[in-house]
Amino acid sequence: MGRPTVAGVMSRAVEAVRSLAVLYRAGLAPIPRLDEGIRSIISTRRYGPLAGSVKIAARRDPHSVGLVDERGSLTYTQLDLRSNALARAWAARGVRPGTTVAVLCRDHRGLVLALLAAGKLGAPVLLLNTGFAKPQLTDVAAREKVRVLVHDEEFTDLLGDIAGVDRYLAWTDSTPPADVPTLDDIIAGSDDHPLPAPPKPGGLVLLTSGTTGTPKGAPRPKVSPFDSAQFLDRIPLRVGEATFMGAPLFHATGISQFILSCALGCTVVVRRKFDPEATLRGVAEHRCTALVLVPTMLQRILDLGPEVIGRYDTSSLRIIFVAGSALAPEVGNRATELFGDVIHNLYGSTEVAVATVATPEDWKRAPGTVGKPPVGCRVELYDEHGRRITRPYVTGRVFVGSGLAFEGYTDGRTKETINGLLATGDVGHFDADGLLFIDGRDDEMIVSGGENVYPVEVENVLVEHPDVREAAVIGVPDDEFGQRLKAFVVVKEGAELDADAVREHVRNNLARYKVPRDVEFLDQLPRNATGKVLRNSLE
Template sequence: MRPSLLVDVVRAGVRTARSIAVLYRAGLVPVPRLDEAIRSLVTTRRYGPLAGSVRIAARRDPHAVGLVDERGSMTFAQLDLRSNALARAWARRGVRPGTTLAVLCRDHRGLVLTLLAAGKLGVPVLLLNTGFAKPQLTDVVAREKVGVLVYDEEFTDLLGDIVGVDRYLAWTDSGTAEVPLLDDLIADGDDRHLPAPAKPGGFVLLTSGTTGTPKGAPRPKVSPLHSAEFLDRIPLRVGEATYFGAPLFHATGISQFMLSCALGCTVVLRRRFDPEATLRGIAEHRCTALVVVPTMLQRILDLGPEVLAKYDTSSLRVIFVAGSALAPEVGNRAREVFGDVVHNVYGSTEVAVATVATPKDWERAPGTVGRPPLGCRVALYDDEGRRITRPYVTGRVFVGSGLAFQGYTDGGTKDTIDDLIATGDVGHFDADGLLFIDGRDDEMIVSGGENVYPVEVENVLVEHPAVREAAVIGVPDEEFGQRLKAFVVVREGFTVDAETMREHVRDNLARFKVPRDVEFLDALPRNSTGKILRKALQ
């Protein structure tokens, strides 16, 4: 055996051993029952990480509550059996491997049962963003060759230009549906277990689509060992409860949903995010984890001390924040309110998880996205593709992970160097090896020959007590090429002017980073995961 090959084999063995140790700590490896561990691995391999995990949880404790939504609770056994009935009903209607099934649903049991049934049929699921516009949805459905569409009634008007697709309703408020209801298919179905498909169907996630038609990023079957990438730095455990604010169609939501199912946790869902309802749900179900995007966390904090004090959230051990940048000011406020529970997660639709900042990381360096968990690699490169190893030097961020995608559905891919995939961001490491994201590589503003990344200025602006949120863009300037323009949302009860904002930035950053223009808005335009729609600000 070649020495290099031997080294690779040894490294792979060490990673596997460490992964198993992480899964054991989380309660996912039942050592006293080796036969049960093997059976679980086989089930997950045959049915995929979601349908397989629910089947395992139903066998382990059929009476355990697997899901809570606005219609009540469902046990893991009910989820398993009802998804069997739905899968058999669809099979009779011609849904089979090779069919692409798309879902346009908010977070509720209809979406979950759809995902489970599709997994049992070996059918890939395209997760559509509920915030997309009509042209985007029409283009994506046509490009991905969707054959079956499951949707909530509220989105009916968005689907008018979609033809040649079988439709099913997952949620209706009118009671006058003109297309088949999932509930009716399940009620009339056969809930016996199905034979495993030839291969699991997997998922197709979509990029945010903030710069055009969103791209499809397939997620094929995932090894249970890849769960260690999260559990290595986030202390989730078997049999607890997780509240989901982040939507399940997003990479953050679906990845944590699958992990919660693998852990046999109760998943608490709500169709629309409401900050006070989130606190109420955490208290009622004694949730140990909360999954949110940064704007959701900010809305919870903005409820104020009186409302926050009404609900007992002492059960929370993990606040999982991902999807967009978490401002230091927001993370620090969350730490003051909830304690050392904030885990700031960085990744993308393409690379999945890249780094995690634990509460200790955040305490040491507010704003950091932390370090790579087990099985992940992160490196920085300059524009010529040379590796950057010195601290505090900004470069393009590249990530390697067992969960990374293998290319878009249209055949395209991301830039790669040394088998690592570009995230599209730029960042730097500090002297302790903690990663900081400085911004998108296509958002850099060159003003008078100086490079400025908006996020640095935005973070300073929101540190002002009168500022709720802020965004910074570059606008044309005859003298400097570009100048900085800030958009500021002021907190209720405060009054500030443009010069106050400029002076605040001038006191904290270099003069060339001070916005020349300041415009005040009632709210910033954001997509469903909280990312600022900068094109809308131009």
């Protein structure tokens, strides 16, 4: 590695100043109380971003509510003390720094307390996807050398093939079995005094979606408070507000926004399962300023219709934060009409974390955009020969540099890099204003009769039809053209639509070679727990 250049040092210094300004604007840089700022940095570095943030929030305001779930509310002080007790109980049972703790839980206090306790012990936490099948869970647990398994009672049967682990129940809906202790029981029987800091934070291990095989583990060891600026630069979250967390916490979107909300001392409202009307009710009841969703959740809220949505006072919302998969222009526009200029569309991945964010102003100017990189992020496009693309409206492979990016999968593999940037696996283009658009996955491009087609463009046109609720497009083998387009369409309740009308709608809006030859109607699209379409299930 070469010596740092003067230009490189200056660039990093400017970026640090910009980051500090962003943190100050959000209320995270307690100027002139530099002692509090230093204490926050030390706590985060010792315990990790989540456990460290909860400690600071409890110190800042011992009575502030940190979490609301279906069992009620917990203050930051209660979260801190109960996680102390859990950490001490686990330590007595042999959990040490480096012991891998896996959690398979819905969003509730048990999951949060497990994350906090593991952080205080320096134990890495593996966040398991509640939508995974039994073989995937078994394979991942073996590969990641899981020694402690925390799960909800409903997932017991999925975990039957995982051996050699200590099990704990985080949530039960009936009388728990005598042979598996509950978190509540061991917390009640343990001392809640603070623990000495571990040698280093344990960090989190997120999992890829696993749509093409066994999910890969992506560690997230980053603990710098400056990394928070990447989100806060373009998303106006503020200290002491309230966030409704619709996105699951095992997903990169959910856990990143949960940690950031805790760092801001916000009240975080969660539910075990997403329900669109209950979400609106929660936003209204707790006066939430931010709502964190994946696009299918936003679609389900919009499908309630203006009459139902109008029953709830959502005027407190300043931010609807959407990430995890593509947000169709039609969906974002409908949300803007109903909720105002609040859409913040984030683009990133499990590996690179945040890449770009579209603000409401960006969205109004160019619906469908994922915006621009925030402070600390860099996005560049490259062609198939590794040459950088700088002209607008030219599609290329997307590469991202981010302070929150991972450093490789747990199995030793990593993503392709160019010029220090990680490949996201997507292709996209910039417009003349520098706004990024994602055109699709680079492995989903359909070549039909020599023409390149990315499914997302056709899908976005399909959902603009007034009778279409959602749609997916894939390529299927064709003797004459190599591949032809096949559309899977879900029609809105009460609407009637036939294949000819679908094809005519696309023909009126896109080039002839982008019109699906085949159209199949479904009751719903197959999706994973974070709303991504399972294209391998379509044929």
